[in-house]
Amino acid sequence: MKKVVVFGLILALWGSVQAQNITLKGNIADAETHEGVPFATVYLKNTAFGAYADSLGNFELTYTPTQHDTLLVQHVSFFTYQQAIDFPKNSEIHLDLKPNRMVVACPIVDKRLQPTFTQTQNTLSGIALEETYGQNLGTALAKIAGVTTLQTGSTIVKPVIHGLHSNRILILNNGIRQEGQQWGSEHAPEIDAFIAKQLTVVKGAAAVRYGSDAIAGVILVEPNALRFHTGTEGDLHFVGFSNGRTGVISGRIGHRFGGKMNPLALQAQGTYKRGGNLQTPTYFLKNTGIEELNGSFMAEWKKENYSIETFYSHFETRIGIFSGAHVGNLTDLMNVFEAEKPADSANFSYKIARPSQVVRHDLVKTKAFFRTGNAGRLYITGASQFNVRYEYDKHRPRNDSLAALNRPEFRMHIFSHTLETLWEHARFYHFSGQIGVFGMFQNNDVYGRFLIPDYQTFTSGIFAVERWQKDKWEIEGGLRYDVRNTNVKAWKGKIAADTSFFFQNISANFGAIFHANEHYTFYFNAGKAWRAPGVNELYSNGLHHGSASIEVGDRQLQAEKAYNFILTNNFHNDNLGAEISLYRNYIQDFIYTQAGAARLTVQGAFPTFYYKQANAVLSGVDFYAHYTFAKHFTLQSKMAIVRAWNREAQTWIPYMPADRWENGIKISAQNWGKLDLPYLTLSGLKVWAQKRAPLDADLLPPPQGYFLFNIESGGHFHWKKQEVRLGLSVSNLLNTKYRDYMNRFRYYANEMGQNVTLRMSFPF
Amino acid sequence: MKKFIFLFVAIVGIYVSGCKCKGTDCPCDGDNCEEELITSVVLTFKDSASTDSLVYAFRDPDGDGANAATEHDTIRLAADKTYLVSAKILNESVSPADNITEEIYEERNDHQFFYLFTNVNVNFTYKDDDTNTPPLPVGINTQWKTGAASNGNVQMILKHQPSVKDNKQTTGDTDVEVVFQTVIQ
Incomplete structure (x- = not known):
């Protein structure tokens, strides 16, 4: 070895x-x-x-x-x-x-070795990650330039990369593709953000390695590595948020055995979170509490020539949905739009009533690694996931005895089993690479009011990636072929019979990195990826109570094909660090929704949205920089712009994040009295109004732009022998009233007001 | 090692077994829980001066989404007559059809029908009460006194107002909302 x-x-x-x-x-x-x-x-x-x-x-x-x-x-x-x-x-x-002749490492297999992606790659770790402790995964990721959020209120947050989200982003939780009901805009990733030691976002199609549907990007959630030396370690975190009077506690303990048991290492981690009604600058949002309980275990047996690792994680949350957002029909909706303040007012409470969501996610993973002589290494990774989602409508059953049972009106169970076999060949001259086979089986059962049907999906892919590296150049090429078969099961009354959908296509990638000198690095990536339409896009036919609208799928939809180009230029010297990334994503048969005639039901008229497809171009710029202009003072800047154009209808594509630009000044020192590495950052975030949205695509025009002030501060000190890491931050410092275009609740209520966060961490 | 494996399996086992639905979280069994679907509204008009009756309806047999309504009548009434009107709410997606009116009557203290008239000459009165104190109207049975010939519409709303019934159509959740074009001739 x-x-x-x-x-x-x-x-x-x-x-x-x-x-x-x-x-x-x-x-x-x-x-x-x-x-x-x-x-x-x-x-x-x-x-x-x-x-x-x-x-x-x-x-x-x-x-x-x-x-x-x-x-x-x-x-x-x-x-x-x-x-x-x-x-x-x-x-x-x-x-x-690992030595170069062995690998183009795959970061999900061994997190300690990450080849640089030829796509744009940004990482959140260390203090930047600490600042996000207690927040949900989507909010944490939004610290990265080019990553924004799609929200349903403040507690349901999905990451958006370069304007795309949901099925078009792949999230890898400790190397396993997270499979739940990720198609839904009100279905947030079922991952405890505290599990992550590092969050990496790969912007751009990284389909060859991770799966064809990753046409917008990949998010890698990487847990703390197991302890390397014999002994015990861990940490304990406490976070409190003033808004919602939310408290979070999270802990981790890891151990590696000594002597003969030295190959064995264990780690356990758990988080509990409880919050109540959130507060806008002028009123409380009724029923916006949250409760979350998560845990994970990891064990590894590691020898020179093989290792086996097993990982189990459980995620469970109960989220209250702002009751002012569950409206009856178009008439009720219009009444809500016109109201200055939601009619459903409330005081502070921790109670979570209807409407609400209960989500559970369990993941079991086993990974084995074997050395195949001098020729290379073999990795086999298998995982099973079980995702349960219950949705409780505001509207209780009329029948009192049924109502007393308090059952969800809508329930989805999805089982996903994945198996991947990957072989990395030993380095041969300047070449290294890997080939792999991937398979996934999914079974989805739906109960309750109709939204999507039951289905089974089988996906299989084969891929190869080769990398050449010499001097200042790294060049990578990859190819992948996937098939996907979905069998939609007959469902009483609505769908006549079983129907099968078959999709197949090729993904390809070519990328290069040029290390011009110690200051400049250029990245270029061209990728082709594709995504089969989801069952919701094919079959959706029902009422979304959260948005009082009907969505209608189209069974004739074709797969989306994306052609993605990214150019990144990274510069850094003693005082200045900057990165600018330009991208263009041409998507053939891009699937989107378009408003059609309101549909009349016995409950009144509902706005109706139809799934359509058209060729589209998404292009934009991500930029960040930090410049130290004087002792203790650093300027920071971050900007993201995306433009999405529907080429066939000659119009903008709706629901794209507006332009945003964040600037800040950071004051920091080596120590200040007994406080080590103290810092204070003042920043202002400007978000413009989204003027590039077709008016007929939405119920209301996009809200106005806004400007927010935020403060972050922190430092470390020792209390006796115990290290204590402290953080204090205030978001929306001036308690500004605003609404964001990418929040589905913008129709009903203002965003959260001022929020003071206190963090304390105790590593041991 | 053996101890560890045992412990690990035990912990995982406890977690997995804890993931099954508990008590009230468990949804109803079977494929379809839509016992409460409303598909149809039927209004029966009895002329108080004769035995004639007129029936007008709105029917969307597969519920919201899916196919559009199959019947959406225009209400045609004679001028200067007194009609006793009874409302019937049905679920016709099942066979035999479910009469939801009975359920509403049982829970009349939490439900109320509202009729809003636009450009039609109708003098409207409720003909039934619930058992709240003071009693509030229900609206399953109503009386419509028509005036001169006119052409407009009637909006019929059924509100579910659990424990908050207050004789206001803005309170509570909308169970039914149908607009009938209405002609008095």
Whole structure:
């Protein structure tokens, strides 16, 4: 086994640029020969501090710490290795760098080795991730430029990448594609954000490796790695939010055994969250409480030539849906639109009544790795997921005895079983690569009022990725072929018989990275991906109480084909770090909804939306920069613009995020009294009104733009021997009244007002 | 190791067994829980001066979504007559059809029909009461006194007002809302 181990002593990642320097010491070694790897380049991605390893593989990197940095290790004979820098007090990190001849590593298989994606890739870890503790996954991801949210109120939040969401984004929870009812705009990802040690967003079609439907991007939720050395570690987090009087507690404990049991490591993690009615600047939102209970276990048996890992996670949440948003029909809807304040007023309460959602998600995963001689490595990953979703309407049954049972009006059960076999060939000259086979079976059962039918889906894919790397260039090409068969089961009264849908197509990817010099890196990626229409798009035919509208599917829909181009330019030097990314996504047969004639029912008229498809172009720019202009002072800026054009109807595509630009100033220092690495960030977020939305596509025109002030602050100190990490932040500082176009509840109520967050973490 | 595996399996087992639906969370069994679907509204008009009766209806047998309504009558009444009107609410997606009016009557303290007249000359009175104190109208039986010839519409609304019944059509949830074109001739 060839293995390069980097023992790093990483001391800091943020703080004042002019503050005292930090020294990072480490060693890069070939584990098989135990010889050092000489003359590797070690540097920080954003600040360009760098060093060379000596002939024995030892290096010493002195740098001034900044936030959000990534350690890169480069060597002609090895892949570019990268790792987000950890907290300063985590004084030891272990980087299992696999030799280049073995792999184009697949990050989901071994999180410690991530080849740089040729798409745009952004990572949330360290303090940036800490600042999101207690928030849901969607809100946390929105810290990344180019990622926005699609919301149903403030508690149901879905990530949007480059204007696309739901089925067009793949979320990998510890390497397993999250499979629930992700088609629904009010169905948030069923993942505990506290499980993540690192959140990575790959923007752009990453279909070849992860599955054909990832036409907008991939989100990697990567848990804490299992402990490397014998011993016990863990952390405990407490978070309180003033708005909703929400409390969150989360803990993690990990252990690696010693002696003969040394190959065994365990980890358990759990989170509990409870919140009550949220508050807008002028009123409470009735029935917007939340309760969440999550847990996960991980165990690994790791030897030189094989390892086996098992992971189990449970997610369970009960979310109150703002009752003012469940309206009867068009008349009621119009009454609500005209009201200044929702008629359904309330005071503060933790009670979760109707309407509400109960969602549970269980995931069991087993992954095995074997060394296949000197030729390469084999990974087999199997997982089963069970997702349950109950929706309770506001409207209780008329019949009192039925009402007393308090049953959900709508229930969906989906089982997903996935199996992937992946073989990475050993490095051959400058080539490395992998081939794989993927299969998935899904069974979906629906009970209650009609929205979508029962179905079974079988998906299978075969793929190969090859990467060539030499000097300043990394070039990658990949191909994938998928088939998807969906069998829709007959459903009483509504659908006459079983119907089968078969889709097949090819995905392809070509990308290149050019490391021009230590300051500039260029990324280019061209990808083709496709997505079979979802069962909701084919069959939807029913009432959404949350939006008082009817959606009608179309069984003739074809698969979407996406042709995606991205160009990213990354620059960094001592004071300035900046990245700009341009993209263009041409989607043939893009599926969207269009308003049609209101449909008359016995309950009155309802706005009706029909699924349509047309060729579309989505293009845009993501930008971020940070510039240290004086001692202790750093300017930060982040911008995202997306334009989506329906080429056939010659009109804009609705429900696209409006332009946004966030600017801030950060004041930081090495220490302030007993407080280490204190910082304070003041930022302002400007979101423009979405003027590029066809008026006939929506019930109301998009709301006005808005401007919000936010404050973030934090620092570390020691209480006796215990390290304490503190954070205090205020969002919507001025309690501004606003509504956001990407929130489905914009028809009914204002967004959340001021929210003060206090975070405390105790690592041990 | 064995102890660990045992413990792990036990914990996973506890979790998985805890994931089954508990008590009131369990939805109804079978494929279809739409016992409460309303598909049809039938209004029967009895001329108080004779034995003639007129029947007008709105029917959407497969409920909201799916296919459009199959029947949506125009109400045609004679001028200067007194009609006793009875409303009937049905679920015709099942056979035999479910008469939901009976259920509404049983829960009349939580339900009320409202009739809103636009451009039609009708003098409207409720002919039934619930058992609230003071009693409030229900509206299954009503009386319509027609005036001069006119042409407009009648909006019929059934509101479910659990424990909040207040004789106002803006309160509660809408069970039924149908607009009938109405001609008095």
